[in-house]
Amino acid sequence: MILLKNGTVYTMDEAGVFVGDVKFDQGKIVAVGKDLSADGCEVIDCTGKNIYPGFIDGHSHLGMQESSIRFEGDDVNEMSDPLTPHVRAIDALNPMDETIHNAACGGVTTVCSGPGSANVIGGTFAIWKTNGHVIDKMVITPIAAMKCAFGENPKRVYSDNKIKTRMQTAAYLRETLMKTKEYMAKKALAGDDISKQPAYDMKLEAMIPVLEKKIPLKTHAHRADDILTALRIAREFDVLMTLDHCTEGHLIVDEVKASGFPAFVGPSLTDKSKFELKNLTFATAGILNKAGVKIALITDAPVIPQEYLPLCAGLACKKGLAEMEALKAITINPAEILGIADRVGSLTAGKDADIVVSDGNIFNTLTNVNYTFINGEMVYQF
Numbered sequence: 318m319i320l321l322k323n324g325t326v327y328t329m330d331e332a333g334v335f336v337g338d339v340k341f342d343q344g345k346i347v348a349v350g351k352d353l354s355a356d357g358c359e360v361i362d363c364t365g366k367n368i369y370p371g372f373i374d375g376h377s378h379l380g381m382q383e384s385s386i387r388f389e390g391d392d393v394n395e396m397s398d399p400l401t402p403h404v405r406a407i408d409a410l411n412p413m414d415e416t417i418h419n420a421a422c423g424g425v426t427t428v429c430s431g432p433g434s435a436n437v438i439g440g441t442f443a444i445w446k447t448n449g450h451v452i453d454k455m456v457i458t459p460i461a462a463m464k465c466a467f468g469e470n471p472k473r474v475y476s477d478n479k480i481k482t483r484m485q486t487a488a489y490l491r492e493t494l495m496k497t498k499e500y501m502a503k504k505a506l507a508g509d510d511i512s513k514q515p516a517y518d519m520k521l522e523a524m525i526p527v528l529e530k531k532i533p534l535k536t537h538a539h540r541a542d543d544i545l546t547a548l549r550i551a552r553e554f555d556v557l558m559t560l561d562h563c564t565e566g567h568l569i570v571d572e573v574k575a576s577g578f579p580a581f582v583g584p585s586l587t588d589k590s591k592f593e594l595k596n597l598t599f600a601t602a603g604i605l606n607k608a609g610v611k612i613a614l615i616t617d618a619p620v621i622p623q624e625y626l627p628l629c630a631g632l633a634c635k636k637g638l639a640e641m642e643a644l645k646a647i648t649i650n651p652a653e654i655l656g657i658a659d660r661v662g663s664l665t666a667g668k669d670a671d672i673v674v675s676d677g678n679i680f681n682t683l684t685n686v687n688y689t690f691i692n693g694e695m696v697y698q699f
Contacts, residue, residue: 318342319693320355321674324363329370329649329663339368341670344693349664363674366687369644370664371426371671372626375651376535376561376581376615379430379447379623380410380417390414394435399475400493402523404440406431407459410452416623421447422697423624424673424686427457427661429651430618432464434537435474437489439464441523442535444655446671447623448691457657462535462559463527465490467543468593487546494554497524533557539564539593548576559654561615565596567604574608579654582646583615586629602646603637613651614643631680643680669693 321339328334328349337351340358383390392409395401410430420428431442442462449455471486480486500521507513526532534551538544539562551558560566563580566573573580582602589597606612614633616626630643638646652662660669670693677684689697 318347318358319690320353320358320360321363321368321672322353322355322360324366324368324674326368326664327370327644328665329645330665339664339672341672341690341693344670346664346666346668346670346672348666361674361688365676367675367677367679368664369424369673369675369679370648370662371673371689371691372424372647373427373429373613373651373655373662374425374615374618374623374626374647375429375559375613375655376583377428377430377618377623378433379420379428379618380412380414380452381406381430381432382619383411383414384416384619393433394474395432395440396435396474399437399471399479399489400520401432401436401440402438402463402493403519404432405443405460406441407443407452407456410443410445412449412452412455416619417447418696420618420623421689421691422686423627424675424679424689425623425626426671426673426689426691427652427657428618428623429461429655431462431535434464434466434468434470436464437466437471437480437486438493438524439466441532444657446691448694448696457660458655460526460532461655462533463524464535464537465547466537467547468537468539469591470537483543483546487550490550491553493520493524494528494550494556497521497528498554501525501528527556528554530555530557533559535559535561537561541565541568543593544569545572548572548578551576551578562617563605564594564601566610567598567601568596570604570608570610573605574610579611579613579650580605581613581615581651581654582633583629584617584620586621586625586632599632599636602633602643603639606638606642606646611650611654612646613654614646627679628682631682634680640680
């Protein structure tokens with residue numbers, strides 16, 4: 318049993334912020350409070366230090382594009398077909414890549430990573446912890462969301478023969494959703510009669526959880542018109558959706574808020590490398606947050622190295638996002654959006670002992686992470 322003693326505890330739950338202690342054992346938080354008993358504990362003095370829940374990135378490609386490797390380690394985009402809902406991130410994640418340990422050193426303990434935005438439908442994301450050597454033992458949710466993409470990327474990748482305009486991108490997604498509905502109806506009509514079942518279709522099978530609202534469409538959309546197209550299709554088919562990147566979301570705040578969908582905002586610490594990023598600004602997160610949109614901040618690693626998620630949150634603060642809201646945006650908010658808040662996102666008794674101890678405000682570039690614990694195991698010490 319370990320007791321983190323006398324630090325400034327950012328619980329990210331109703332207990333708020335206070336100087337106190339966090340006790341954990343066998344991978345779980347046992348107690349959070351003031352003057353907790355040290356009996357039977359290994360005590361770590363956290364006087365003058367901050368204690369946070371492990372940080373969470375809700376849109377990443379960590380483990381799928383390996384450090385210092387080109388083709389051999391790049392498994393982000395399956396560019397053989399614009400429609401690949403049947404591919405799964407978990408089959409491409411390499412937990413031994415050095416960038417995963419780097420993430421843990423920066424306090425990022427959980428990520429949702431998956432396919433890139435080359436395809437109209439790219440496949441499923443997985444949620445997992447940034448410590449271990451066997452991805453099956455690290456994963457929290459193996460199939461967490463279905464990636465889809467609007468805007469420039471599908472047009473660029475498939476411009477030779479399959480996609481010339483945004484209209485075709487939207488049409489591909491609509492067609493797949495409609496075919497899935499028909500496939501589901503045929504399966505339901507056939508019941509237990511195998512002879513009447515439609516021929517097995519791996520791609521449509523993968524899309525069924527989307528139409529059953531078991532997983533959301535994880536929607537790559539930067540430009541305002543692309544965000545609006547995504548919302549239009551979500552309404553047409555009554556599906557769940559997260560708005561990923563949402564770069565021009567601040568230009569259509571009312572529409573984003575009215576949708577009720579959360580936004581994974583970022584990566585903002587980049588250059589305007591393409592036309593759809595011309596209105597890129599760190600102010601987007603604060604504007605959406607003030608309007609009542611639930612936001613989480615992302616790195617889109619390796620676009621921004623995973624360990625710099627807290628830095629991105631600090632820069633969002635400089636452009637108007639309140640400090641506690643920024644902290645929520647890398648802890649409890651992504652946990653709630655991803656459906657894993659029962660395990661991570663706050664320092665609450667019963668949750669996983671994913672804990673970060675730093676020697677100052679985590680948004681300050683001079684601050685060091687002193688300890689990172691994942692499932693109660695010390696995976697990094699400064």
